[in-house]
Amino acid sequence: MTFLITAGPTREPIDPVRYISNRSSGKMGYAIAEAALDAGHEVILISGPVNLAPPRNAKFISVSTSDEMSDAVHQHANSSDICVLCAAVADYKAAKVSPVKIKKSANGISIQLVPTRDILQSLGRQSTRKFLLVGFAAETDYLEANAVKKLRAKNCDIIVANDARSGMESDENELLILFRDGEMKKISRAPKKFLASELVKIFLNSRENRLTKNV
Numbered sequence: 431m432t433f434l435i436t437a438g439p440t441r442e443p444i445d446p447v448r449y450i451s452n453r454s455s456g457k458m459g460y461a462i463a464e465a466a467l468d469a470g471h472e473v474i475l476i477s478g479p480v481n482l483a484p485p486r487n488a489k490f491i492s493v494s495t496s497d498e499m500s501d502a503v504h505q506h507a508n509s510s511d512i513c514v515l516c517a518a519v520a521d522y523k524a525a526k527v528s529p530v531k532i533k534k535s536a537n538g539i540s541i542q543l544v545p546t547r548d549i550l551q552s553l554g555r556q557s558t559r560k561f562l563l564v565g566f567a568a569e570t571d572y573l574e575a576n577a578v579k580k581l582r583a584k585n586c587d588i589i590v591a592n593d594a595r596s597g598m599e600s601d602e603n604e605l606l607i608l609f610r611d612g613e614m615k616k617i618s619r620a621p622k623k624f625l626a627s628e629l630v631k632i633f634l635n636s637r638e639n640r641l642t643k644n645v
C-alpha cells in the first residue's frame with residue numbers, strides 16, 4: 431500500500447520576513463509515516479516546516495505554504511491508496527503579500543485575509559477517488575459533534591479527532607476516531623508512537639472493508 435501523509439503547519443507569508451502559522455509540531459504525522467514504513471508500506475510524506483528529521487525510506491516532499499501543500503497532494507493523491515491529511519493547514523492567508531518589509535506604523539495596521547484552499551475538502555469532492563480519505567480535527571469544544579460535522583462536510587472516510595489543547599506540541603494524545611458509517615472508536619491517552627501504529631492498522635482495515643464493499 432502507498433500512504434500519502436501531510437504533516438506539520440503551513441506558513442502563509444505576509445511580507446519577506448513575516449508569516450501566519452500555528453503551533454503544529456508535525457509529530458503525529460511523522461509518527462504515522464514511521465508506523466506505516468515499519469509495517470512495510472510505501473510513504474509519501476508532504477511536510478510543512480517542522481523540527482523533525484524526515485523518516486528514512488519515505489518519499490519526502492518539503493513545502494511551506496498551503497498552496498504548495500495543495501499542489502503536492504493533488505500531484506500524488508491518485509497514485510496513493512490511503513491519504514492521511516494530518517497537517518494543520520492555515521485556514522487564511524494574506525490577500526496580498528507585500529514584496530517589501532512592512533514598516534511599523536504608530537496607528538496599527540490591518541491585514542486582509544482570504545481563505546486558503548481546503549485540501550481535504552477538494553479530495554473529498556473527487557467522486558471517482560479510489561483512495562481511503564482520512565482527515566484530522568483538532569477542536570477545543572464539542573469534539574464529537576464538530577468532528578461528525580467535519581466528516582460530512584469534507585466527505586472523508588475517517589476523521590481522527592483530538593482536543594487541540596492536549597495534542598499540539600505534545601508527545602502524547604488521546605483520540606476519537608469516527609467512521610463514515612457512524613462507528614466510533616476511542617483510544618485513551620498514549621504516546622503518539624503507539625497511537626500511530628494503532629491508526630495505521632485501523633486505516634488498513636477500513637481500506638480493506640471499502641474494497642470488499644466496493645464503495
Ligand code: CTP
Nearest residue numbers: 515516517519546547548549550565566567568
Ligand atoms: N485541512 C486541509 N486544508 C485546509 C484546512 C484544513 O486539508 N485548508 C484539513 C486538515 O489537514 C485536517 C482537516 O482539514 O485534516 C481539519 O482541519 P480544520 O482546520 O480543523 O478544519 P476546518 O474546516 O478549518 O474547520 P475549523 O477550523 O472551523 O474547525
